[in-house]
Amino acid sequence: MSRSKRNASSWLRSSFDFDAFDEDFSKKKCISDFIEDKNKETDFTYHNANVLQKKKNNLSALLSTCAPQKSSELAVSRQKQQEISRWFDNKVQKGKPSILIISGPSGCGKTEALKVIAKEHNFDVIEWITPIDQVTNENTDEIVRQGEIFEDFLIRTTRYSSVLSSYSRRLLLVKELPNTYIEEKDDFTKLLKKYCQYGREPLVFINTETSNSKLLTTLFSQTNRDTFAIDFININAVTQTALKNIMKRVSTILNTKVGYMLNITQNRIDEVLSNSIGDVRSALLNLIFYSLKVEHKSENECNVREETLGLLHAIGRVINPKKNVNGCSWQFVHNPDDLASCFHTQANTFIRFVHENYMNTIGSNLDSVAMAVDVISLADVLSSEWKDNDIHKLALSYCVRGVMIANKKPVSQWNPVRKPASFEFNIQRNYAAAEFQWYKKYISPKLEKQTDVEELSESFIEEIVD
Amino acid sequence: MSLWVDKYRPLNFKKLSYHLEQAQQLKNMVEQGDFPHLLIYGPPGAGKKTRIMCILKELYGNGVDKLRMESMLFETPSKRKFEIMTISSNYHIEVNPSDVGIYDRIVVMNLVKSTAQTHQIDPSGQREFKVVLLTSVDQLTKDAQHALRRTMEKYVGTCRLILCTNSISRVLPAIKSRCLAIRVPAPKIDDIKSILHYVAKRESLNLPDELATRVAEMSGRNLRRAVLMLEACRVEQYPFTAEQKVTEPDWQVYIRGIATLLVTEQSPQKLLEVRTRFYELLTHGIPTDLIFKGLLQEVTKNCDLQLKIQIANVAADYEHRMHQGTKIIFHLEAFAARFMAIYKKFMDASLEAFV
Numbered sequence: 020m021s022r023s024k025r026n027a028s029s030w031l032r033s034s035f036d037f038d039a040f041d042e043d044f045s046k047k048k049c050i051s052d053f054i055e056d057k058n059k060e061t062d063f064t065y066h067n068a069n070v071l072q073k074k075k076n077n078l079s080a081l082l083s084t085c086a087p088q089k090s091s092e093l094a095v096s097r098q099k100q101q102e103i104s105r106w107f108d109n110k111v112q113k114g115k116p117s118i119l120i121i122s123g124p125s126g127c128g129k130t131e132a133l134k135v136i137a138k139e140h141n142f143d144v145i146e147w148i149t150p151i152d153q154v155t156n157e158n159t160d161e162i163v164r165q166g167e168i169f170e171d172f173l174i175r176t177t178r179y180s181s182v183l184s185s186y187s188r189r190l191l192l193v194k195e196l197p198n199t200y201i202e203e204k205d206d207f208t209k210l211l212k213k214y215c216q217y218g219r220e221p222l223v224f225i226n227t228e229t230s231n232s233k234l235l236t237t238l239f240s241q242t243n244r245d246t247f248a249i250d251f252i253n254i255n256a257v258t259q260t261a262l263k264n265i266m267k268r269v270s271t272i273l274n275t276k277v278g279y280m281l282n283i284t285q286n287r288i289d290e291v292l293s294n295s296i297g298d299v300r301s302a303l304l305n306l307i308f309y310s311l312k313v314e315h316k317s318e319n320e321c322n323v324r325e326e327t328l329g330l331l332h333a334i335g336r337v338i339n340p341k342k343n344v345n346g347c348s349w350q351f352v353h354n355p356d357d358l359a360s361c362f363h364t365q366a367n368t369f370i371r372f373v374h375e376n377y378m379n380t381i382g383s384n385l386d387s388v389a390m391a392v393d394v395i396s397l398a399d400v401l402s403s404e405w406k407d408n409d410i411h412k413l414a415l416s417y418c419v420r421g422v423m424i425a426n427k428k429p430v431s432q433w434n435p436v437r438k439p440a441s442f443e444f445n446i447q448r449n450y451a452a453a454e455f456q457w458y459k460k461y462i463s464p465k466l467e468k469q470t471d472v473e474e475l476s477e478s479f480i481e482e483i484v485d
Numbered sequence: 486m487s488l489w490v491d492k493y494r495p496l497n498f499k500k501l502s503y504h505l506e507q508a509q510q511l512k513n514m515v516e517q518g519d520f521p522h523l524l525i526y527g528p529p530g531a532g533k534k535t536r537i538m539c540i541l542k543e544l545y546g547n548g549v550d551k552l553r554m555e556s557m558l559f560e561t562p563s564k565r566k567f568e569i570m571t572i573s574s575n576y577h578i579e580v581n582p583s584d585v586g587i588y589d590r591i592v593v594m595n596l597v598k599s600t601a602q603t604h605q606i607d608p609s610g611q612r613e614f615k616v617v618l619l620t621s622v623d624q625l626t627k628d629a630q631h632a633l634r635r636t637m638e639k640y641v642g643t644c645r646l647i648l649c650t651n652s653i654s655r656v657l658p659a660i661k662s663r664c665l666a667i668r669v670p671a672p673k674i675d676d677i678k679s680i681l682h683y684v685a686k687r688e689s690l691n692l693p694d695e696l697a698t699r700v701a702e703m704s705g706r707n708l709r710r711a712v713l714m715l716e717a718c719r720v721e722q723y724p725f726t727a728e729q730k731v732t733e734p735d736w737q738v739y740i741r742g743i744a745t746l747l748v749t750e751q752s753p754q755k756l757l758e759v760r761t762r763f764y765e766l767l768t769h770g771i772p773t774d775l776i777f778k779g780l781l782q783e784v785t786k787n788c789d790l791q792l793k794i795q796i797a798n799v800a801a802d803y804e805h806r807m808h809q810g811t812k813i814i815f816h817l818e819a820f821a822a823r824f825m826a827i828y829k830k831f832m833d834a835s836l837e838a839f840v
Contacts, residue, residue: 374815378753388753389819389826396803396819399810440764450529450651450772451709457734458713459488462720 081307082300084276085269087128090135094128094257094265094299102252103132107140107221110250113188116218118211118247120239122226123254126298129225132254133192142221143186147172147193165197166206173214173222191222200238207238211247256297263292265299266306273307283310330365331436333358334372339380339431340423355423359416366415370398371439377422379434387425394421489716490709493684496550498539502683503676504532504669511536511667515543518612522637522646524622524661526653527669530707533649536669537618540647544612545576559591571596577616583624590629593619594636601640615644622650622660630657637663655808671706674698680708681715690719695727703731710734736771737779743821744783751825751832756818763817773813777804777820784824792831799823 087093090100103121110117121129137144147169154163176191200207214222224239244251257265270283287309295302341352362369374395381387394417401414495501498512514520523540525533541549556568557580569592572579578600582589600617619625625633634657637646646664653661672680678697685692692715700718704711717732718725743762746755766776781800785793800820807816 371812374812374818378757381753383752385751385753385822385826385829388756389822392815392819392822396806396810396815399812399815400806403810450775453736453770453772454529454710454713454734455488455490457736458710458717461732462488462713462716 081273081277081281082303085272085303087131087135090139092265092268093132093135094261095132095254096258096261099252099254100132100136103136104140106250106252107136107142111221114219116215117221118214118224118249119221120224120226120244120249120251121254122228122251124256124297125227126300126302127254127256128299129227129254130192130194133223133225137190140188141186142188142190144190144192145176147191147195149195149197164199166199166210169197170210170213173210174217178219189220191220192225193222194225194227196238204237208243211243215247257299258297259292262295262297262299262302263288266292266302269303269306280312281307281310282312330362330369330372333361333369334376334436337373337419337422338377338426339429340426351423355420356416359412359419362415363412366402366411369415370395370402370418372436373418373422375439376434376436377426379436380429380431381426382428382430384427387427391422391425394418394425397421488713489684489688490712493680493687493712494535494538496538497542501532501535501539502680503672507667507669508536508539511540512543515540520645520665522641522648522664524648524650524653524656524664524666525669526650526666528671528707529651530704530709530711531669531671532708533669534620536667537647537649541574541577541616541618544616545574549574549576551575557596559585559588559595561588561591576612577618579618579620581620582629583621587626589625590632593625593629594632597633597636597640597644597646601636601642601644604643613643616647617644618647618649620649622648623652623655627657630660634659634663672708674701674706677701677704677706677708677711681711684712684715688719691724693725693727696725696729696731699727700731703733736766736769736775739766740776740779741783744780747780747784747821747824748787748828751829756822756825759821760814760818763814763821767813773807773817774804776817777807780820784828788828788831792827795827796824799827 093100103119106119110119121133123129134144149165150168154168155161156163173191176189196207200210226239239249239251243249266288270288273281274283283306288306291302291306291309294305336353336358337355342349343352374392377391377395378388381391398414398418398421401417402411404410498508501508523537525537527533538549551574552572553574554570554572556570558566558568560566565588567585567588569580569582569585578596580592580596582592582596585592597617600615603615604613619633622630633646637660648656648660648664650656653666678694678701681697681700682692682694685697696718700711700714704714714731714733718729721732722729739762743759743766746759746762763776767773777800781797785796788796803816803820803823806819807813810816
């Protein structure tokens with residue numbers, strides 16, 4: 020009897036029991052949920068660290084630890100923060116709809132800024148996440164269109180207030196739209212209209228600027244923005260100084276809380292900063308990954324980056340091969356295969372460059388020249404065989420090796436690498452036509468001078484007779 | 486004002502002046518009413534095209550003279566559009582599919598299909614088939630040739646193909662066996678001479694026999710070139726003299742120049758110079774086999790037999806590679822380099838023997 024009772028208590032729980040918080044429960048919850056739920060707990064930091072220790076390898080949780088808590092910690096500039104605040108103060112009225120678009124490059128802190136400022140204005144943020152799985156209607160078993168679910172979200176989410184929330188007001192956040200609206204612009208306009216009629220709480224769209232995103236021009240065209248009184252705030256990429264401050268703040272947080280797995284030093288911060296382009300998220304991820312304490316490995320190995328060779332640089336190495344001579348055996352300083360592997364995607368270009376330039380350094384030995392150009396010629400034949408995907412790699416490797424070996428005593432002098440002459444390979448080569456054209460060019464201008472009336476009329480008659 | 490070549494092109498079998506027996510056979514074949522697909526081959530300037538036009542004339546009468554030039558638009562599966570020039574009458578259509586390079590397969594398939602799908606309106610008065618004339622068949626890609634093979638079989642009822650090519654060595658055996666192959670050999674020197682005299686007479690010019698002989702010999706038994714040369718002579722100087730200069734195509738002079746470069750000095754610097762000259766030739770659209778052939782002929786002029794064999798071997802090698810590969814310049818240069826190496830070795834050896 021007692022056993023069954025204990026079992027029951029372990030997997031049955033009163034639905035109204037949400038405020039009761041016990042340690043068992045916390046362990047079972049997913050970390051990110053946990054952190055979000057417990058944001059308001061005063062002993063947040065303590066729990067957070069606790070959890071991290073329990074789940075050592077969960078890196079995604081690390082990111083949320085770094086999330087800014089105050090508006091002073093945001094990456095977004097002060098001016099833009101004020102703009103968003105002003106929108107909350109002036110445009111948002113109780114029980115009336117209002118729409119805002121925040122736009123900016125990825126990782127500039129749009130979402131975080133909104134969340135933090137919304138919190139300061141006592142708003143609960145409800146975010147739309149496009150469901151990946153198809154949802155079926157419980158009664159009819161039919162698949163519900165994503166558009167309908169989205170509509171539900173916009174119109175009905177704010178109808179009924181939640182008992183769970185301690186915030187006084189709520190705010191809808193949409194970061195990604197269901198795909199249907201990309202095609203159906205009119206549907207989206209209708210939806211916005213509907214929202215303006217029935218909506219009660221403010222709605223914020225976050226638009227990540229990418230080079231090919233047309234969202235702003237299609238869905239949120241100027242006319243749409245005017246009719247629905249949509250406000251628009253554009254946020255720039257994070258400046259280097261702001262990023263620096265964030266890194267400083269984050270590094271102290273991370274070092275104190277998860278020092279057992281991360282070791283962030285100023286060097287590494289500087290390195291990451293030098294490579295970042297105003298993207299907080301990627302900079303942070305890089306920093307965390309870079310500073311991971313890896314067991315049994317020297318720290319240096321982590322920061323050896325793959326060598327990227329420029330085309331001209333590689334050509335230089337091919338046409339001017341350096342050797343390590345060791346007794347009677349020798350080896351190339353630069354492995355031909357490594358050189359070739361850098362240019363697999365542009366094998367033809369590389370071969371053409373090699374051909375244009377191999378004679379620069381080959382000296383006066385005709386045999387080497389003949390050998391090298393023979394190799395190039397065969398490489399061309401090989402690379403023309405396109406039925407197999409890998410054969411052009413083979414051709415490239417063959418070409419690189421062959422030319423390097425053929426060049427026995429490279430002459431080192433200053434030799435600029437030349438660009439191969441770009442000439443149309445597809446010119447139609449037709450003997451008869453070429454011959455005819457050439458003679459015509461030769462004969463016609465001279466004929467025109469000599470043509471007299473008699474000749475003309477004669478030929479004219481000829482043609483008629485024929 | 487048309488050139489003499491066009492002006493004096495014979496338009497029916499009666500007017501042909503050489504290969505008369507073959508002409509009679511062709512005429513008989515056409516009179517029979519039906520014939521298989523034809524594959525007409527022979528060296529350039531031998532009169533292949535002339536004979537084809539004669540066949541068409543015999544088949545359809547004067548209707549084939551009303552020619553129109555059209556550009557047809559095709560689209561690849563990847564939505565790339567390209568145009569190709571066609572010359573057509575009501576009864577036939579002439580096209581050179583290799584004009585569009587690697588897309589020739591689409592041209593071959595679509596063209597034959599669209600021509601073959603429409604029947605003649607009044608089959609009683611005319612032939613019940615149309616003719617598709619494809620030139621430079623040897624330059625077609627393998628793909629296109631395979632496509633051709635299939636379409637040939639499928640549309641034999643409504644359309645006859647006449648294929649025209651210089652050499653059948655690069656035509657698929659499958660196509661060769663589906664066609665009646667007719668070889669048009671190059672005319673003899675005497676044939677050319679008599680034609681030159683005929684042309685001169687029609688133009689009422691006085692042509693010395695020596696000049697006719699020289700032109701005929703320099704033309705390399707290419708009738709087209711012979712007539713063109715004669716006309717070039719006419720604009721150069723008239724009245725004709727026996728010793729007057731006969732204009733050759735400038736690329737031949739140029740190729741000869743390259744050959745001299747190769748023979749006089751062998752060094753990488755010279756090779757670079759040769760390379761720029763090759764580029765020059767190629768950008769002017771000179772056929773590559775012509776370059777190879779001319780070069781080989783010139784450089785072997787003062788070689789002994791042993792060396793000739795070696796060089797011809799090398800040339801054959803690289804010419805073959807050139808056809809397989811895509812970058813013509815590589816192979817031309819490879820041949821030049823190899824020749825230089827061989828020739829230099831030979832010269833050094835003979836110098837040593839001399840000392």
